[in-house]
Amino acid sequence: MTTETPVEQMSFEQAMRELETVVDQLERGDVALDASIALYERGALLxxxxxxxxxxxxxxxxxxxxxxSGAAIGTQPLDAG
Known part of the structure; x- marks a missing residue:
């Protein structure tokens, strides 16, 4: 079951849980075509x-x-070694 929560407001964990549900529903193949399309679109957003x-x-x-010593002393660019 998908939620009505806007995807952009979801935490990573919420989005991942719902994505797993969407994938399970699509894999089962027991969803009508229109519902499958809506699920696929929601899954892509998730x-x-x-x-x-x-x-x-x-x-x-x-x-x-x-x-x-392993203490954080600041930040560095993402591509720095």
Whole structure:
């Protein structure tokens, strides 16, 4: 069952849970064609939301710069080594 929550307001976890539900429904194949199309469209939005949230989190983690003892001392560009 999908929710009525706008995708852009969902947390990563909410979007992932609903995406799993959408995929399960589509894989079962017991949904009418029109409903399948709507589910697919919702699933595409949910997938993009999850990807965007993961990218944002990866950028935050990659930006943390550590000193020799492992303490955070600032940030660095994402592509810095």
């Amino acid at each position: 997938k993009k939301r999850c990807e965007d949230e993961l990218k944002r989190a990866e950028e935050k983690v990659a930006a943390i710069k550590l000193d020799g």
